[in-house]
Amino acid sequence: MGNLIVRRVAQMLLIMLTVSLLLFAIFDSDQFREKAAVAELGGFGVATLSDSDYHQWLEKKGLTAPFLSRYGRWLGAILHGDLGQSTEKDIEVSVLLRESLANTAILAFFVFLIMIPVSLTLGVLAGMNAGSPLDRVISIVAVFTTSIPQIATAVLLTVLLALGLGWVPAKSAMTDGWSFRALVLPLLTLLLYDIGYLVRMTRAAMTEVMASQYIRTAVLKGLPYRRVILRHALRNALIVPVTLIFLELNGLLSQVVVVEVFFQYAGFGRMLFDAANFGDIQVLQAATLVAVCVAVGSQLLSDAAYVVLNPRVRV
């Protein structure tokens, strides 16, 4: 187990290095430099600057040094904890990153808080009674909700809850300070999709386990049904869903981009989207590295959970 972790962490560092090099190379082109200039001075400003002034500005920003030296300098800065300055928002990247990650973490916390019990329960119930009307209803609803793209649910929920009934604010920009009501819409949008997905996976795992030999044997032996379920079936059925829950951390980072942009919630996804559109390179690099960290970390947790939970697998 410890071996697995060490290997994975080493791989993660190697991947992060590769990714950062790639990103740096991509954003080193002239077009991005001019983009940064336009972003700071405005389109008109760059036009009225003469060539020598433009070069002076570039030098002042340190954008004319050779590639490897800039990369090295950046790498050194990162290791000291200095992630640079956001050209768009004019604050330090570390501050921006910390705040937006915190916001997304709050959203993720509530998503997991509600999603895990609800979807596991529904999935187990559906799987236990495979073929029954309850199972049919749960399955149909689950497959429906995973088929609607989150952009459509976002708009529909806004129409119904925010503007129609007026229960919640339409956008989550938290203008009057933090309030849970402003989180409701992004939360529901994420939950509708994620719960459906997890229910389907849990149900599939549960039906497979329920149909397996040893469960049938246990029932035939006369063990009480409930004990059979709780002691034996669940333990095995939940292996796959639990590993999926860890992977959901990674999936959430993707889903959260759309949801946060639409609802104007100041989280990680929105920061990434704004930075990519604007060409805010420092933010983009830092954000991508964090995303890579989260992805590899969640895969690691997922694999570790699988090893721990599955008695048949020993690494």
Next chain:
Amino acid sequence: MIEHALLPKLCDQLRDGSISRREFIRFAALLGVAAGAAYAMAGLSAPAMADSTLPFPAAEPGAKRGGKLRIGEMVARMEDPATYGWNEMANQTRPILEYLTLVGPDNVVRPMLVESWKPSADLKTWTLQVRSGVMWHNGEELTAEHVAWNIRRWSDPALGSSNLGLSTFAALTEYSGEKDSKGQAVRRPLKNGVEVIDSHALRLNLAKPVLSVAEDCGEFCTLVVHPSFKPPLSRNPIGTGPYTLAELRVSDRCILKRITKTTDGRDFRYWGGEVYLDEIHFYHYEQENQTAALASGSVDAIYELPVEQIELARSIPGAKILSVETAQTLCCRMQVDVKPFNDIRVRRAVVKAADNAAIKKLVFGEHGLAASNFHVAPVHPEYFPLPPVARDVAGAKQLLREAGYDNGIDLEIVVGNNDGPWQQAACEALRDQVKEAGINLAVTVVPATKFWEIWRKVPFGATSWAHRPLGTMALAQAYRTGASWNESHFSDPEFDQALADAEATFDVAARKLKMQKVERILQDAAVVVQPMWRPVFILASVKVHGYQAHPARQMQLNKVWLS
């Protein structure tokens, strides 16, 4: 006050009807006549002003002090007011810093930090009288030296301020005779352009006659800063306005609080009289989300209401829609030195195949005004109405055939939607119209930020031009030979001469005639398809009083109060 020599002539023209009363008021104000007096001379009652010396509207009876106004707009950085790129930056700064003059929603210019201005007869020498008793946030008093420092800064080409595009500040520079690496002539400030006479008076000695000095001093980049200013403004904003910056987080929020004490502990006295709001909060909302935010009650007013959301806005209880006609437009301009547009027949074909009135109706419905491709608007005082361009598809086809395109021609227009999706809607309408003449127009939409990188390079582009109070201002910046924003590379010495002539003419009737020549040249050259003048809408809760729509979307919040 000594009357300007040209004023009697203006009065004559008003009397015999060659200019309208609105035009009279505008020109009189430009010449230094107090707005109230100008309105009176024209026989109209002036909009109630708080005081005849103040540029702010009078507050309604029952105005209450206190409260926080929440505005939904895109929150931008505040670096250097002279190089501001977005209007939002200026809106956030207007409660903190102020202008020398204020252009109201009625396009009449009123004194702000300068209390009067007097041009010489030849319009080349202007004497500005600085208002006395204006306190800076650090306790100092505003002097002419401070104003001169600012003006010198705006007219310094090394700063790269867009103010250089305004006639006044361009006229404070001269060519140094050298050329830079791009081959463009280098400018430098005039030696004695700005002359301080005493503690509250200064004189501008311009290189050319300029009529619009007062107006130029109210443009959005001409906010007056303290001479100790170093960018970024957000770090240490010292201004003359009644508010100061409490917090700025770009793309998040900008909080302004009313000042009661100066930085050295004395009481701060605002020269502009009573100010009602305690705090002004700007919250970042993307343009398309602002109406929804107001509907939910997250904000009390928004920056702009896009025309597609008017129905939604009407359905919000407790909100009111305010609108104003502007000189803001979309220029689908063709570069006259690039194939195929270098052939005037092709350009004329495109213009003839378009139906401006239909495009306007499609995009703005009953609002807005149709335009006729010469970039001077009916709201401009020197507007000379030319007959509208009639749609002529057969004629367009004929012209194309003559130019050698028997089977039609493939063109591409690039639009950046920097002012909203209505630009794209207009281009698409244009595309459908010119298709009938055999022109296959492909509409390429690029993100707004990318558009600013390429807007002057594309052969056929759709640029949104902001509102300018005078018709000659846009023409000077866009169509004069070699002007920095001449995106169509239009160069006609006859046009330049006629424009310079019109700019130097004060006599309104004569000016209009001269503008007729200018407009005709531009229209005949078929440089641009300019379908309409757009209206501007804003939305506010009924609790907000005194919030007015301005054609250049300038927010003036000093006399706004919340009930």
Next chain:
Amino acid sequence: MNSRVMMLLALVWLPLCAYVMFRPALGALGSYVLLPAIPAVIALYVLALRSWRESWVAILGVSLVCFWLLMAVSAPYLPLLDPNKPLVPLITPGGTGHGALFLLGSDMRGRDVLSRTIWGCQRVLVWGITATSVAYVVGAGGGLIGGYLGGWWDEFVSFAGNVLLSFPVMVLFILVLNLLGQSGFNIIIAVTCSSAPVIMRIVRGLALDAKSRDYIQAAQTRGEHPLWIMLVELLPNVRGPIIVDACLRLGYTTVAITTLTFLGLGLQPPDPDWGLMIKESATAALLWKYSYMLIAPALSVSSLILGFNLIADGLREMSARD
């Protein structure tokens, strides 16, 4: 998958691609190129009905998908109004105009919603299917190379896959599309970057497993070329799970394309596209009376994705029963 099905699929997919991606190059041929596809779709549907008779879930799914395929290939021939042209004299902009002429009303710019919905499915289907297919080709190729050839090839391919897998999907899309620009072809590249590593892992695992089987070793003894072995011996034996995965992946890709267009990063206007329609109606639909502008594209894209999901579920059910 026998050759008849392959041929029918090609008959549907190739004309659709040609029509959507290369229409200017086709010229006059453009109006006829989709005709052979219509009977092909119907034939496919009949085949599917017969072979998947026992699973009503799969039948429902394939009905939905074939419905949209039929709409996509027959769109030019249906009596539809021009999807891009606002019908100004008939209705004012921002109008609703229900009635005989507009079965689904018009959108905020006066364009017919029904027509835009039907034309919209062409783009989604073509780019979605093409992108997924390219991802499969690349991923399967990488997996086969890594699994079968082993050694340095395996290390390199696996590492590249891991690097790509380390990005959350949306982050990858945003980076690739911002870098390369926004067009359908770049979406193909982006989808490939995000899907191919997963496919590669699956195929690699299957290849590693199959490498030790008898029939592979027999082919090796015969002296067959490795490429031939990979394609002819190996691939057909792993097709079951791959088809199920393919259907699910088609669903994900459709969501991705719609979402990207919604964010402004995907296919560009003005041509109709469901994501674009949802975006344009997002503010207008806040009023109840305009909500149909949102419901039409939302329902369409949901039904298509539902179709893919149901096919996958049905196939899994059927293989579990065997």
